[in-house]
Amino acid sequence: MGRPSVKEQLVGRTLGVWIERGFEGASVNDLVAAAGVPKGSFYNHFSSKERFAVEHVNRYVPTLALESLADAPGPFVDAVREHFARLVALRRDGRMEFGCLLGTFSNSATEAYPDLREAVRTSFGQWIDVLTAVLVRARDAGELSTDRAPADVAAALVDGFEGAVARSRATGALDPLDVFLAVTLEELTR
Amino acid sequence: MGRPSVKEQLVGRTLGVWIERGFEGASVNDLVAAAGVPKGSFYNHFSSKERFAVEHVNRYVPTLALESLADAPGPFVDAVREHFARLVALRRDGRMEFGCLLGTFSNSATEAYPDLREAVRTSFGQWIDVLTAVLVRARDAGELSTDRAPADVAAALVDGFEGAVARSRATGALDPLDVFLAVTLEELTR
CATH class of the missing domain: 1.10.10.60 (Homeodomain-like)
Structure with missing residues (x-):
């Protein structure tokens, strides 16, 4: 090497x-x-x-492992849950220092940086689009009891995760991420 | 004056x-x-x-109007929903510039500032505690079908709101907040 x-x-x-x-x-x-x-x-x-x-930002998106989420076999709800469980596990291991680059840049880049904002916006969009596609498959396979639009559920999951990451930073503890997995993720993918 | x-x-x-x-x-x-x-x-x-x-941070917490939330008459679920609807309306009016001070400081203050981290942590705690108390009343009044712990639901609501605020900043649009109200808030306070 x-x-x-x-x-x-x-x-x-x-x-x-x-x-x-x-x-x-x-x-x-x-x-x-x-x-x-x-x-x-x-x-x-x-x-x-x-x-x-x-x-x-462009190199961060692959760390979300969106391809393996997109290619996951059913049950599709399980694939969505495992996707977020993996992201939480990365923080538990300390490998992500409790943070998320997209959330950090959302909160700390001013409007004076339009290229960065656009990169962050695009990355959130890619993430939500892949989640939406998998949730559509889950719905079509009869795995979901909710009748919410998959795109809205996908967006709500990403935002719930990001908010939990932010509060984990502020509190120095991972329990917001555990609550995200146990409550938000479970309730929105019933 | x-x-x-x-x-x-x-x-x-x-x-x-x-x-x-x-x-x-x-x-x-x-x-x-x-x-x-x-x-x-x-x-x-x-x-x-x-x-x-x-x-x-200490002056920010009163802008959350936690006292009026704590004192709201029933239905208590409606009080929780109106609390977040008001916070979203403040952003829609441009009065909060799409941001939240607690979320911003969570993401942008390093561990070198323990007093600030403590103030943010305490403020999140006050907010979640008041929401928890109102959700306990909602549960005791039979307004909720969910059997989730009120403290976990309260934390998940705050985190969902904060994540939506962050993505609103990144995208320059309020639709993450609308999704929060329509999906996360509704599903977690069924």
């Missing part, structure tokens, strides 16, 4: 800085320090902090 | 700056500029940016 490229070092070692400090709060100095690269290298690879953040 | 004191100007004119830029992102310079007061005045009234943020 060769050494990771400077670009890979920058992206690979800075997720925690973004989640910890937010978009406005994380400076380029903070980011290059965490990555262990000289500041000059940053601008060789990214034209701005915003472009770097967009790169992070 | 006399002129507002410098302290009142500082607190009264800076909520939008916090919600827009987050705790780390809003500098004391940003805050005094928005308040229209000299920077020196800031430190006459607050020993640090963190103490100023704690003052904001």
Whole structure:
């Protein structure tokens, strides 16, 4: 294995800085320090902090494992539940530091950063679209008793998860995520 | 009416700056500029940016109108629904700029600010406690068909609302809040 490229070092070692400090709060100095690269290298690879953040968002979506959710065999309700259970487990292991990049950037990027907002908006949209498709299959397979529109249920699940992640950060405890799994997720996918 | 004191100007004119830029992102310079007061005045009234943020959090909780929620006559389920409908209406009017101070600080204050984290944690706790008490009354009055613990339902409602607020910011649209009212709130208070 060769050494990771400077670009890979920058992206690979800075997720925690973004989640910890937010978009406005994380400076380029903070980011290059965490990555262990000289500041000059940053601008060789990214034209701005915003472009770097967009790169992070684009790489974050695959960590949601949307393809395996989309390809899951039935029961489809179980696939939705396992999807969120996995995301909670990642936080329980400490691998996500209780945060979510999309929620952090939603709350900490001003309107002065339209490309970042667009990347976050698109990512939420991809996530909700895949969940919607799986919930449609669940409904068509007779697995759901609710008659709510699958797109609305999908959006409500993502928002419930994000709110629980935020309160977990504030409280330093994971019980909001446990409540999300036990109450919101269960009730909305009855 | 006399002129507002410098302290009142500082607190009264800076909520939008916090919600827009987050705790780390809003500098004391940003805050005094928005308040229209000299920077020196800031430190006459607050020993640090963190103490100023704690003052904001403490003044934010009354805007949630928890007393009127706690004192509402039955049906208690209606009181809970009207509580959240009012919070959404405040955002629809633009008076809250799509944000929530508690959610913003949850996502943007690092662990280096324990007093702020404690203020946010306490505020979420007060909110959830009042909702729990009203949901207990709803359950005892036979208004709920769910057998979920009221404290868990209360927490799930707050988190669902906060997640919807965050996604509203990211998308620049209020439909996440409408979905929260129509789906999460309705399903969890059946």
